[in-house]
Amino acid sequence: MNSCKTSLMWRDRKNLLSYQVEEFLLAGITPIVVLGPHNWERRADCLPGSIAVINNQPSDGKTSSILIGLKHLPRDFHTLAISALDQPRSAWIYQKLLQASESSDAPITAPIYQGRMGHPLFFSPKVLPNLENLREESFGLRQVVQDFHPNIQQLKFDTSDVLMDLNTQESYQAEFLKLPSIPTLNYS
Numbered sequence: 001m002n003s004c005k006t007s008l009m010w011r012d013r014k015n016l017l018s019y020q021v022e023e024f025l026l027a028g029i030t031p032i033v034v035l036g037p038h039n040w041e042r043r044a045d046c047l048p049g050s051i052a053v054i055n056n057q058p059s060d061g062k063t064s065s066i067l068i069g070l071k072h073l074p075r076d077f078h079t080l081a082i083s084a085l086d087q088p089r090s091a092w093i094y095q096k097l098l099q100a101s102e103s104s105d106a107p108i109t110a111p112i113y114q115g116r117m118g119h120p121l122f123f124s125p126k127v128l129p130n131l132e133n134l135r136e137e138s139f140g141l142r143q144v145v146q147d148f149h150p151n152i153q154q155l156k157f158d159t160s161d162v163l164m165d166l167n168t169q170e171s172y173q174a175e176f177l178k179l180p181s182i183p184t185l186n187y188s
Contacts, residue, residue, distance in 0.1 A: 006042045018045040027094035032072045034065040061136040083120035086166040106153035111162035118162030
């Protein structure tokens with residue numbers, strides 16, 4: 001996609017960044033938002049209660065953003081959710097995953113829709129050493145998921161929302177058209 005995803009409009013006429021931050025906060029999760037230097041001014045879209053940090057080396061790949069976010073985790077965290085900006089979810093999805101993760105000994109909790117694994121993934125603290133050693137060359141997060149795959153807690157959902165990924169302009173437009181319409185006022 002050639003446009004900046006942080007400013008794409010989403011539900012309730014919010015941009016994608018502020019929508020994601022708000023939904024995490026509503027779910028009781030403190031979002032650590034990692035922004036590239038080209039988006040640093042978008043930190044104003046990060047609501048109070050969130051933490052915005054900068055990744056000065058976004059060209060190093062997605063793992064560089066994850067590693068920077070990990071440096072800002074509180075020492076006593078219980079659960080870590082890793083989510084991409086272009087995978088917006090409603091707060092109830094985050095809440096359901098958080099509850100399942102915190103009531104299980106599973107290293108990873110993943111949403112499942114019709115047998116397909118979705119996002120976001122929720123990680124227990126015991127996975128932190130693996131996450132801290134992420135490398136693009138070893139397939140980053142995919143490698144961690146493969147390492148723990150037999151022990152992943154799969155949480156079934158009845159909505160394909162857990163599979164949504166706005167990687168392309170076409171996928172964004174298709175999902176945007178599915179959003180509930182906002183009524184317009186007619187002053188005639």
